[in-house]
Amino acid sequence: MAQPSSLQELEVLSAGDIKRLLTREGVSSRGCIEKADFVRLAAKTFGIEIGAQAEDKAQDGGAEQDRSPSQASIRSDWSEAAKASAKVKDNNRSRSGSRRRRRDNSRDGSPSQRKPNDWNVESMRITADDAAALTFGAGGRTVERIARVSEAEVELLDKDLVLEMRGTDLQRRRAKKYANIIMKQRMGPNVITDDFEDGDLTVLSVPPDVVGYVQGQGGSVLRSIEEEWGTLMVFIDTDLSKAQRLAIFGSIRGRRGSELKVLSAVETKMSGYFASVREMIISRDKYKDPTATWGTDTMTFRDEGEISYALGKQGGTRKKLERSSGAIVQYVGMVAVVSGTKSERCRVREYMKWLFQQLEGPVYVAGWEDREDCTVVDIPSDCIGYITGNRRATLGLMEEEWGTLMFFMSEDGARGTRGGGTERLAIFGPQRPRRGSELKVMSGIETKSPGFFTRGIREKLSERRGFDTDRMLFRDDELSYALGKDGATRKKLELASGAILQYVGHVAFIAGTLKERRRCREFVNWLLQQRRGSVTITDLSRRDDVAEVKIPDSCKGWVTGSPVCKLGQHSRPYRRSTNFSRSCRSSGCNADGCPPHLQSCARLHGFASISCFPC
Helix, strand or coil, rough: CCCCCCCHHCCCCCCCHHHHHHHHHHCCCCCCCHHHHHHHHHHHCCCCCCCCCHHHHHHCCCCCHHHCCCCCCCCCCHHHHHHHHHHCCCCCCCCCCCCHHHHHHHHCCCCCCCCCCCCECCCCECCCCHHHCCCCCCCHHHHHHHHHHHCCCCEEEEECCCCEECCCCCHHHHHHHHHHHHHHCCCCCCCHHHHHCCCCCEEEEEEHHHHHHCCCCCHHHHHHHHEEEEEEEEEEECCCCEEEEEEEECHHHHHHHHHHHHHHHHHHHHHCCCHHHHHHHHCCCCCCCCCCCCCEEEEEEHHHHHHHHCHHHHHHHHHHHHHCCCEEEECCCEEEEECCCHHHHHHHHHHHHHHHCCCCCCECCCHHHCCCCCCEEEEHHEEEEEEHHHHHHHHHHHHHHHCCEEEEEEEECCCCCCCEEEEEEEEEEEEEEEEHHHHHHHHHHHHCCCCCCCCCCCCCCCCCCCCCEEEEEECCHHHHHHHHHHHHHHHHHHHHCCCEEECCCCCCEEEEEEHHHHHHHHHHHHHHHCCCCCCCCCCCCCCCCCCCCCHHHHHHHHHHHHCCCCCCEEEEECCCCCECCCCCCCCCCCCCCHHHHHHHHHHHHHHCCCCCCCC
């Protein structure tokens, strides 16, 4: 269906047709009851003048904006309950309303943050043995751990035997403390005194019989927990015959995640231990987060069947509950321990309830229209199996990729297609992951049922600073070029720009902040320009997303992957440097036109693949 350009074209359409146009544009029709309501909203969306009355309505202090969030659920339906609540409460689903829009605008539009007044540089002289302790591990990861936990910039100058720390007074003090702890570890367990408590310490007692199990071979288990939660963990007692105290340094969220991970391991080897420390764990750090609502809830499973279902294959269900809710979810024995802010804990309880309700049949979430954490997509009945996959494999992969919770809803409690031959797929989680999951689903449906979302669609360029979605239309040859082998080019563009980039049919949907969307469009345009010749960026000083590396002539062969490159035998990717030249297709280049070693480097570090130099 083509986009109407006049009021007359709008008025000949039915309310259902106008609603489809609005949802395709990312605008919710929630609150529209009569056809006139749909016409007024569509006219405002498409910039069609309908007289002074509409003008007055457009100037109404944001009421219409609140009723029409920026991104409505694609082809979604609405219930009678939505009509009653439309004028009272903002939708704020993945289509964020004006309240969230104003918050995003103020944050995204502010100038780059200046360094705090107490920001400074501090150096600490160390010995050769200290330097060896700090460089222990592959690639000097110990210094990275210190920097990550302290939030300071930490650099080890090997030749000068100097540890340099940059940051605020608190960040530098913590970095220095962590460095001293690690350097003293080679002498044995650390002694933690009161001055170590800086709002960043949790001490957990570990029974002596399970200390080795918690540590792992060579401390591998502790290191993996540190990596997952961004913490620093050391044992601090010297008497190995007694319970060992484990000191955990980091943020309140990181410390609690590490603590519960250790408790889960201890409970595995020593059943009943958690019951002895349960009250202390629940009350620890209560209300000490910035929102002053931090706390811990628990839920006891009735049997092994329940905990097995809540855990999922390789812990997949627990992880998606954790990521979609934003809370920390850990199973300690037969107890589910949930830590986070009040809203995060409430979401976990709801998500857990819906998961178990699915054992008895389809679930319907009443009032989903008014939830901030919900997006609903209508799925054609002939595409449900394709989107779900064998034993829910496809849906599970999307949940794992984006950190969302997804399931089909049915209002009457029985699985079956609704009017129009569609079913509702509910997506729960934060705004960005929800949008990523939604676009992934749309892409799959468009593959199976071409034109379902893109029929009559037009390009869209939003100037909103907060989170929004732009659209670019591709020709057939451009689409395959921008996609790359197995979608590799699309993934690199997405990583390099920071935006969500998904191809739905021949349309590129670009979701993110204004800066991310602009960068992604720019990268895509550069990529397409390379088909006609090289792309040169003349002024790098104004960009903060480029690194220029000068390559000696003697090293060009290594960079290109082949010493016999010829100008003109070039193909696909592009690079973030002064010359966005086309890359060569030769014996040293893979199907994406870039050397395999540089392709893997780009995937590892999240930048657009570097193109070869012409010889």
